[in-house]
């Protein structure tokens with residue numbers, strides 16, 4: 001088994017940081033942390049000490065967070081926006097530098113295989129952006145575009161081949177898969193050390209246990225944004241709306257591992273709005289556009305919008321909208337991610353990070369835990 005998680009040192013904080021192996025992996029992780037703080041400074045006019053100062057223990061921070069709404073009622077200014085696009089671009093730049101260093105040291109270029117079956121529009125958006133970014137980060141991209149009619153057996157054969165291919169360090173099978181294909185079986189067939197989506201049972205179990213592993217890209221990206229916007233999360237009330245295996249569940253676990261008090265609202269929750277109003281941190285991942293209106297949000301809360309729905313506009317074009325009614329929520333939120341330009345770009349940047357982490361694991365001898 002593998003024993004590290006470079007891309008999310010900052011996310012796991014002391015919980016999992018303590019498990020990290022020294023050496024090359026720290027070597028990788030530290031510049032990343034620096035870059036994240038650097039990005040924070042750029043976007044928030046804060047200094048690194050603002051994040052680590054002992055003068056801000058979590059209790060005071062939580063209290064300040066709860067009171068934040070009073071002054072946050074002006075129209076949403078730019079400073080309210082959590083700029084996922086800028087953050088992701090800094091992160092990918094950092095990854096690219098580390099890919100170069102990794103190549104210089106090992107003569108290996110990290111390779112990512114993406115398997116897309118059929119033509120789900122959300123997945124196509126993702127694939128388009130991802131291919132671009134992979135090359136930008138100096139990695140190799142192996143695309144497998146398969147017809148809607150591809151059988152489960154064919155997919156399993158392909159995954160098996162990719163598992164054995166030494167040029168491939170990360171494998172991502174786009175979801176959703178066509179009806180008739182057991183997505184769980186396919187996802188789980190990916191070797192855990194190449195499972196850059198973190199959706200297999202080994203990595204999901206590791207996350208649940210607070211052990212290092214490959215963490216699902218979207219929740220990982222959300223955590224990075226949260227840490228940059230809020231700093232210390234310990235003691236804050238977090239509500240995750242949506243309980244999917246892809247986002248909601250791993251998100252809740254990451255927040256729990258950071259010391260938040262976490263609630264998950266889902267389809268059977270009796271009063272999700274009332275629950276959401278208790279949140280200092282509100283993460284919304286339901287796929288229902290504009291579900292979360294201002295009545296769901298406590299003034300001053302930090303709102304992370306994972307939703308991404310493409311809708312037609314009056315001018316006959318299309319646009320992307322989130323699960324949060326941005327125009328009415330932004331004025332009362334403390335900080336908020338936009339759609340597009342929020343979580344989406346972070347998902348891709350974290351996928352590249354995870355691929356580099358996986359490539360590192362492939363060259364670094366490590367013991368079983």
Ligand SMILES: Nc1nc(=O)c2c([nH]1)NC[C@@H]1CN(c3ccc(C(=O)N[C@@H](CCC(=O)O)C(=O)O)cc3)C=[N+]21
Nearest residue numbers: 122123125126129173174175197340341342344345347
């Ligand atoms: N195994 C798996 N893992 C995934 O992470 C996964 C998946 N399957 N299937 C499809 C969804 C969708 N998804 C997106 C990621 C980034 C953007 C993204 O970059 N969005 C840009 C906008 C792009 C544009 O303007 O078209 C933004 O929000 O700013 C979109 C969608 C990952 N998914």
